[in-house]
Structure formats: C-alpha cells, structure tokens
Amino acid sequence: MTQCRSKAAAKGWYSNIDMLTFIQFIEEVAKKDLTIPRADVERMRDRFGDSVLRMGHLQEDGSVLVPVDCVLEAVQSLGPQTLTEAAEILKGHEIVNMLQSVETLVERVGKARERQLRELIRKFQSESSETDAHSQWKQIEKAVFGVDYADD
Amino acid sequence: MPRIDWKHLPRNLREHIHDRLRTREITEDDMVKLMNWISGNPEVPEGAWCKDFGTFKLVGRGASPGTLLTENQACFGTRI
Numbered sequence: 414m415t416q417c418r419s420k421a422a423a424k425g426w427y428s429n430i431d432m433l434t435f436i437q438f439i440e441e442v443a444k445k446d447l448t449i450p451r452a453d454v455e456r457m458r459d460r461f462g463d464s465v466l467r468m469g470h471l472q473e474d475g476s477v478l479v480p481v482d483c484v485l486e487a488v489q490s491l492g493p494q495t496l497t498e499a500a501e502i503l504k505g506h507e508i509v510n511m512l513q514s515v516e517t518l519v520e521r522v523g524k525a526r527e528r529q530l531r532e533l534i535r536k537f538q539s540e541s542s543e544t545d546a547h548s549q550w551k552q553i554e555k556a557v558f559g560v561d562y563a564d565d
Numbered sequence: 566m567p568r569i570d571w572k573h574l575p576r577n578l579r580e581h582i583h584d585r586l587r588t589r590e591i592t593e594d595d596m597v598k599l600m601n602w603i604s605g606n607p608e609v610p611e612g613a614w615c616k617d618f619g620t621f622k623l624v625g626r627g628a629s630p631g632t633l634l635t636e637n638q639a640c641f642g643t644r645i
Contacts, residue, residue: 471606557600558571
C-alpha cells in the first residue's frame with residue numbers, strides 16, 4: 414500500500430463513500446492511474462492554468478494520467494461541501510464563487526504527488542538494504558518519468 | 566518541435582540519476598522540479614539542448630536525452 418493510500422485508509426475514508434457501489438469503488442481504487450480526457454484537460458487548463466499538469470503525466474493524446482492514491486489523499490483533505498462544489502464545476506454546472514474548490518483540488522493532487530515523491534526519495538537515500546532501495550527506486554522512476562521500466 | 570521519449574530513456578542515464586540521487590548529489594527539490602517538468606510533456610529543440618535543474622543538468626538532442634551533467638559542468642546546446 415502506498416503512502417498516500419495508507420494515509421487515506423488510516424482515516425477511514427474508504428468506508429464513507431456512498432455514491433458508488435462497493436464493486437465500482439473497488440474497481441476504481443484498484444487502478445494505478447485515472448485518466449483525465451484531453452477535452453477536460455484543455456478546459457481545466459484554460460480555467461486553472463498549468464497547475465493542472467502537475468496532477469500527473471501528460472500523454473501524447475493530450476490526456477493526463479493521475480495517480481489514484483494521490484487523488485484519494487487530496488480528496489480526503491477536502492471537506493464534503495468543497496468536493497461537491499468541485500464535482501459540480503467539473504460537470505459544467507459551475508457557479509463563479511465555487512471555482513476555488515476545483516483550484517484547491519487540483520493544487521492538492523499536485524502537492525500529494527510531490528509529497529509522495531519526497532517521501533520515497535528520503536527512504537531511498539537512507540535505505541541500508543540494496544534490495545529495498547532498488548524497489549524504492551522503481552517507484553521513484555514511475556513517479557518521475559511516468560514509466561514502468563523493465564527490471565534491469 | 567519534438568517531445569522527449571521518456572519510454573526509451575537510456576539505461577545508463579537512469580543509472581546515473583539513481584547513483585547521484587542515492588548519494589544525495591541530486592537533491593529532493595531538484596527531482597521534484599524534474600517530475601513537474603516531465604509532467605508537462607515539454608517540447609525540445611531538434612538539435613542539442615540543455616535543461617538546468619540546479620544540482621544537475623539534463624542534456625540531449627531532439628527527442629533523445631543523452632546524459633547528465635553535474636551542477637559545475639557547463640551546459641551545451643540550446644538552454645531550455
């Protein structure tokens with residue numbers, strides 16, 4: 414379990430979802446990355462700027478892959494009111510004074526990615542076991558380059 | 566303008582980053598800068614280019630990153 418996800422689990426966030434069925438929810442959190450389609454990426458960049466790109470890795474087709482565990486960490490740090498507002502804006506039912514909600518969500522996903530990378534690097538740099546250090550390095554590669562390179 | 570092919574990053578370049586990060590010659594802050602730069606899938610010049618991250622520099626040619634320079638080594642190619 415990653416740092417972001419274990420933090421979410423520790424706070425009992427998973428048990429408070431009632432919008433999805435249990436199976437749908439498990440399917441969503443089992444994915445490593447969520448895809449923001451190109452049209453949504455463009456719409457969000459027009460409104461919120463390049464901070465949207467710091468949520469994940471921009472793909473050749475213009476979509477962005479966002480790590481699921483970092484979305485969970487960002488979401489659990491926001492109150493239900495803020496999340497509801499953010500969802501309404503993203504669906505296009507926006508009200509001007511709600512825009513801050515999405516901006517906060519976007520910013521927190523980016524911050525969650527950065528925090529996760531920093532934690533991985535600290536572990537990697539202080540790890541005495543070369544086997545564990547190798548495993549941490551593979552996670553760093555995935556976070557930084559967005560690629561699962563074949564094991565050497 | 567080409568974009569960098571991160572899927573085929575040379576193994577020796579990845580090993581170089583690995584070794585210098587492990588020994589703290591590359592800082593955590595500069596790795597975050599690298600991650601955020603890559604996240605935007607940046608365009609690079611067709612010819613030689615150089616990107617300065619502070620404790621290291623990345624140099625390449627077109628879509629192919631070539632090597633890593635230390636902070637004291639001079640950039641060559643177009644600075645981006």
